[in-house]
Amino acid sequence: MAFETITLMVGGAPLLHRRCTLSASAEQAVRQASFDLAYSGPGLPCREDAAATVLVGGALWLTGYTRDLNWAHDAETRTYSVSVVSRTVDATEASIDHPTGFLEHCDLAAIGKEFDTSNIGVECMVQAVKKALHQIIPGETLFATLERETRARGALISDTPQGKLHITDKPDxxxxxxxxxxxxxxxxxxxxxGRYNYDKVKVRGQASFGTRGGALSPESEARGTADRKRTLIIYHEGEAESGRLKKRAGWEAKRAAGQxxxxxxxxxxxxxxxxxxxxxxxxxxxxxxxxxxxxxxxxxxxxxxxxxxxxxxxxxxxxxxxxxGGENPRGDSAPGWGAPGEAEPEYRED
CATH class of the missing domain: 2.30.300.10 (Baseplate protein-like domain - beta roll fold)
Structure with a gap:
């Protein structure tokens, strides 16, 4: 079986291990790792919340902190294990500490930069139109405020080996x-x-300004994968305008099929x-x-x-x-593997 050198560094010093597991996802903002340590020295091998990195074959894979240190022993033997999380954990757990809590005339990248009060770092690969105002909710995390926007834009938030947030709307x-x-x-x-198969996905919302149908009851609809009448209706939490609703309807239809x-x-x-x-x-x-x-x-x-x-x-x-968020693979897979096609979502003003 293949073997690769995986190294855990805590406080700048390596910690030997017997077993490890590394986990990362395109749909989660925090990569993590766990290690069963080979430690026989005095006391504990490390402390919680210490600066840590994980390297695979000498290349950086994770930058973050030790999270949980577990130990156990009997009369003869002892064991130690430690988990490590990306720096982005602070984006999911720590509140934004901003003097005003709002930003005017901003796009997704500007929102990430302005409200990154923990200095985590945000890489935004999405070209998004500016919105008039972004207001955070008191106590909200950076991830939560960004996730409200990425849902509307059909984008994903993950992390990088350097411990920064990474926002993209297509494969890298x-x-x-x-x-x-x-x-x-x-x-x-x-x-x-078939749990997530729908014949159509509708996204409804409301704009902050205006009294016409486009402001009070706009709706966008995307075709799904179900053959029978089975509709999913989603309320759009942010500003409802045609481009945002159409983008989200198409995105949610594909995401549902992918689940x-x-x-x-x-x-x-x-x-x-x-x-x-x-x-x-x-x-x-x-x-x-x-x-x-x-x-x-x-x-x-x-x-x-x-x-x-x-x-x-x-x-x-x-x-x-x-x-x-990728393109049609146009392969020869059996029926059932595909997500919805490229039909343009419809937009209506009731």
Missing amino acids: GRHAGVLQRGVNILRASGTLS GTSARITLAGCRDAGGMVWTPNRLVSVVDDWGGLAQDMVIASLQIEQDAEGGTTTELTLKDPRAL
Whole structure:
């Protein structure tokens, strides 16, 4: 089984471990890792909330802090384990401490910069139109205030190895090689569920100004994947205008379909055919005839595991690229794997 050097640094010093698990997702703002430590020194191996980094093959994978330090012992033996979280954990747990709580004439990037009072850092890859005013809710976190906007813009918030927030509305690139049954796939499983299938997704809201239908009762509608009458209606929390409602309706229809269809593939090692460490929100080609898959998929999340006996393995959770803002993969997969197509959402003013 493949083996890769995964290093945990706490306070600038390495901590040896027997087993570790690294987890990251294109749909979550905080990557994390857990380590079973090989420690036999005096006292505790480290403290909670200490500065920490995780490296894979010498390359930075996580920048953050130790979160939970657990210990146990009996008369003869003792064990220690520690979890590590990205710096972005403060964006999800700490409140924004801003003198006014509002910002005028701002886009998504400006909102991230202005309300990042914990100095986490925000990388925004989305080109968004400016809004007249953004007002935070007292006690709100940076992630929460950004997430209100990204929902409207059809974007995702994840994190980077440097511990910054990363906002994007499409896959970040492609992995080299092909995942193929009988070649490099160790194990695979999948789920195709009708739980999130809808024939149409409607988004309704209300504008802050105006008395006409476009301000009081605008609605956008996107086609879903269900064959029967099964409608999902979503209330848009922010400013309701045609572009935002249409974008969100299309995004929610694709996201709903993606929630019900996923494949999980386990591979040896943690790198693609070109030597890149597997990364969320990147495309990869998959050919698995037993699972009915023959198309590009996007990595929604991943888990890298390592121990002394089994070496290093990676489990990828894959979805249709359109479920995370990508394009139609145009493959030859069995029916049921696809997300909704590219039909333009409709907009109405009642």
